[in-house]
Amino acid sequence: MRKSTLAIVLLVILANLLVWAAFNRPVRPVTYAGLINGVSFSPYQKGQDPYKKIYPTAEQIDQDLALLEGWAGAVRTYSSADGLEAVPALARARGLKVTAGAWLDRRPENNQREIANLIANANTYDNVGRVIVGNEAVLRGDLSTRQMREYLREVRASVGVPVSTAEPWHVWLKYPELAEDVDFITIHLLPYWEGIAEKDALKWAMESYRRVQLAFPHKPILIGEIGWPSGGIRQEKANPSLTGQARFIREFLNVAAAQGLDYFIMEAFDQSWKRQAEGLAGIHWGLFDVDRRPKFSMTGEVLEVRFWVLQPLLATLLALGPMAIFLRQWNNLRRRGRLFYAALLQGAASLLIWSAALPLVSDMTLAGLIVWGLLLPAQAALLLVVLTSGLEMAEVLWVDKWKRHFRPLPPSRYQKLPKVSIHLAIHNEPPELVKQTLDGLARLDYPDFEVLVLDNNTVKDEVWKPVEEYCRLLGPRFRFFHLANWPGFKAGALNFGLTQTDPEAQVVGVIDADYVVHSSWLRSLVPYFEDPEVGFVQAPQDNREWQGDLFKTMINWEYNGFFEIGMVHRNERNAIIQHGTMTLVRREALEVQGGWSEWCICEDAELGMRLFARGYKAVYVNFNFGDGITPFTFAGYKGQRFRWTYGAIQILRRHWRWLLPGNPSGLSAGQKFHFATGWFPWFADAFHLLFTFAGIFWTIGLLAAPKYFEFPLAPFIVPTLGLFLFKVSHALVLYRARVNCTFWQSVGAAIAGMGLTHVIARAVFKGLFYKNEPFLRTPKGENQPALFKGFLMAWEEWQICALLWLSAGATWWRFGLGSPEALLWGVLLLVQSLPYGAALLTSMANCMPTAHLRAARWLTLARRGSLGLLRLRWLMGARRTTIG
Incomplete structure (x- = not known):
């Protein structure tokens, strides 16, 4: 066992390192050993911004030029004002040539100042070999071609060096008249902004260059800007990255040297001020980062994240402790189960470390940091849900032998069976339905029992009096009590029943009004009470009359999954949920605990928890001893789950301290684990509702104010989609292994369960913020609804579903399917809509004829x-x- 445990640990750690290494493989682009012809030069430092009129000093400009000395032959400037007019003099001292620029926009006064300084520098400094009047002013619409040509003529008449203006390549093709007033053509070739994939970027740039060359065969062509960003968001097929930047730059420099191209690389230094106009990608074009550190060398391999090795090491350390505890404690699992869960632990740790490191490896806006801060703990919570579900999966699929497995236990010939008092609480139930239940109890082959029928606040005489009369016909074992204006709901009625119970009765049984029990129920289960530590014995709930009805079939198997999977799993640690039907309770334990809690609408589960805290054991016999009736409508189905969820939150609000580690509540560690984690998925459903409305709000922000809203990072979106797929596959795999239904029946059960997401979320929030909620009886006798009523029963769900679909469609319409971020975001919104769509499907199934x-x-x-x-x-x- 020790050798296999060590082998599993080493295998998981090795696999983790290999996966990290696979995603962080270095690239080895071609080497470039020559001098760079020229680089675009904007000397703004961190925190400086021309929009805010915060400009670099002459000393800072000179320090930047010193970094470029001996590394590039020339610099291109974009402005000749606000201190940048000092660049030619400082560059001459460093031996650098200058292609000087003047920034032109819609401000005539500014334009004249820029042009005056440009002319003065061109006529003063011999290292100014040419000038560029304006940068993409026609593209932006700041100047018309007529205005631009006037400025060009003015400068050409005033300087003795070649003159041009700079525009993207396609602007020159669209406005060929610009070429009449320039000495050379300056084009920008930026494949990222064109959405070109990095592998095709250089080919696209050269093809665009040739098109301009063919259009203007008698004009020299300067590539005024060419490059690739090292960070930012995708632009259609263009994915910015450091390795992509290194590959593109190196390959272009070799092509330029071979073909004798005239060019300026875009650009020397990262410029943080450009985020306002160009987004995240705009600040990542530099060959040096904003702190003036070179991003990569022109030789050797390039790594996207230099410190990536620290991340898998931290992830390994984070997972090692839980992995060791798991492998030591869960030695009753087969190797594949232990390997599966150890790998799941490691994967969760790696995902958490990866997400936590995002601000260190990528730039984020303030909005992005806020989203990251909110999503990281949410992702940790979802991972906790996955780990608890994964543990259930590992134990259910790969356990060697169940430690606590109970079967029907018929009494021995000489065993004296205690008297049982069966309590049947009813409220406004159809009389014929209750009569079927009473007939089943009358057929019990148990020697000594009584039945107390506790009618709780039924108003109409024609509903409860036929049941009273029927009890009289069944004989003295059946006693009927009509409780008018009785407090405490079902728990109140059951507590009244305790006061009327035969003093000789040692066991109290509880069933629902619709349950027809098998004759062997008591005889097979009561013998377990010979063990004085047994506090209650529970059998699963089962249903009848669902065959041939699509809706009832779906919810029948959804119920069945909990009893075949969840209850079996919880029983292994003596931590089952007690249900208010098919349950037998030791009377003494019930009375010592003060009876049923009337403050809680899930009095059965709450009692079970108190019995565990008192040290009692539970016995779960996974055998069908009775059949009830499923809810007849989707509204009834939702109401039942709302009650269960709300009641669970009530229990947590009252007893949450019992679940804390080290709290001397009497609950074992396993019981605390199951009671705490058993309700995790319901809180995950509550988070789902929050994320749904947050997603709709964020989509509105993306559409209406893209300047302030950015797409959430893919490292959060992709794992969220993965967690959803894990949840679905977890349910389907366990159903195939444990539940005796067909594949399509398990799919129907999954749809029905998913359709409860919204009502569970509402119940969680209501339980957290409201102390008291009226008891909701699950109706069992309604007629099937009409189609319109089917829509009404899922009214909230289908509206939210429609909003999510509309949000996804609007995102794709606005940003296009070519944007991977937009595509991922839309897919996430559609996945978010699935539970709401499932609710509508389940409600519509309720409307189909049998x-x-x-x-x-x-x-x-x-x-x-x-x-x-x-x-x-x-x-x-x-x-x-x-x-x-």
Whole structure:
């Protein structure tokens, strides 16, 4: 065992390191050993901003030029004002040539100042070999071509060096008249802004260069800007990265040297002030970062993140402790189960470290940092849900042998069976339904029991009096009590029943009003009370009359999954949830605990928790001893789950301290674990609702104010999608392994369970902020709803679903499917919509006619001649299954 444990640890650690290494492989672009012809030069330091009129000093400009000395042959400036007119003199002292620029915009006074300084420098300094009047002023729409040509003529008439203006390549093709007033053509080739993939960027740049060359064969061409950003968001197919920048720059420099191209690399230093106009990518074009450190060399390999090795090491350390505890304590799992969960622990740790390091490896706006700060703890919480679900998966699929496995236990011939008092609390139930339940109890083959029927606040005499009369007909074992204006809901009625229980009764049984028990129920389970440590014995809930009805089939199997998977798993640590039906409780323990809690609408689960805290054991016998009836409507189904969830939050609010490590509550560590983590998925549903509205709000921000809103980072979006897929696959895999249903029935159960996400979220929030909620009885006898009512039962859900779909569509329409960030965001919104869509699907399934009604309709059509005999036979054969 020790050798296998060590092997698992080493295998998981090695796999973790290999995955990190695979995503951080260095690139080895071609080497460039020559001098760079020229670089675009903006000497703004961190915190400086021309928009705010904060300019670099002459000393700072000179320090930047010193870094470029011997590394580049020339610099290109964009302005000849606000201190930048000093660049030619400082560059001459460093042996650097200058292509001087004047910044032109819609301010005539500023333009004249820029041009005056440009002319003066060109006529004063011999290292100013040419000048560029304006930069993309026509592209921006600041100047018309007529205005630009006037400025060009003015400068050409005043200087003795070649004159040009700078525009992207396509502007020259669109406005060829500009070429008439320049001595050379300055083009910008920036494939990132064109959305070109990095692997095709250089080819695209050279093709664009040739197009301009062919259009103006008699004009020299200067590539005024060419480059690739080292960071930012995707632009269609263009993915900015440090390795991509190094590859593009090195390859271009070699091509330029071979073909004798005239160029300026965009640009020397990262410029943080450009974020306002160009977003995150705009601040990452420099060959040096904003702190004046070179990003990469022109030889050797290049790493995207230099310190990436620290991340897998930290992730390994973070996972090592939990992994060691798991492998030591869970030695009853087969190797594949231990390997699976150890790998899951390591994967969760790696994802958390990766997300936590994002601000260190990527630039974020203030909004991005806020989102990161909110999403990181949320992601940690979701990972905790995944880990608890993964543990359940590992134990259920790969346990060697269950430590606590109970079967029906018929009494021995000489065993004296204690008297049982069965309490049946009813409220406004259809009399015929209750009579079926009473008939089942009358058939019990147990020697000594009584039945107390506790009618709780039923107003109409025609509803409760037939039940009273029926109890009289069944004999003295059946006693009926009508409790008018009785407080405490079901718990209050059950507590009254305790006061009326036969003094000889040692066990109290509770069932719901719709449950028809099997005759062997008491005889098979009561013998477990011979063990004085057993506080209650629980059998699973099962259902009848669901076959042939799509809606009931879906929810039947959704219920079944909990009893076949969750309860079996919890039983292993004596931590099952007590349910208010098919349960037997030791009377003495019940009375010592003060009976049922009337402050809680899930009095059964709360009692079970108190019994565990008192040191009692529970017995879960996973065998069907009775059948109830599923809710008839989606509204009833939601109401039932709302009650369960709200009641659980009530329990947590009252007893949360019991679950803290080290708290002497009497609960074992395993019981604390299951009670705490068993409700995690419900809190995850509450987070889902928050994220849904946050996603809709964020989409509105992206559409209305893209300057202030950016797409959430892919490292948060992709894991969120992955966690959703894990949740779905977790349910389907466990269903296939533990639940005796078909694949399509398990899919239907998953849809039904997913459709409860919204109502669970509402119950969580209501439970957190409101102390008291009226008891919600689950109706069991309504007629099936009409189609319109089906929409009404999922009214909130389908509206939210529509909003999410609209948000996804608007995102794709605004940003295009070519933007990976927009594509991912839209996909995430659609995934967010699935639980709301599932609610609508489940509600619509509730409106479909049952199998016998469908068959009757087809028969009617066939008799009228609407269908042929062969068609009828095919249809009848196709309708034999219950779902799928």
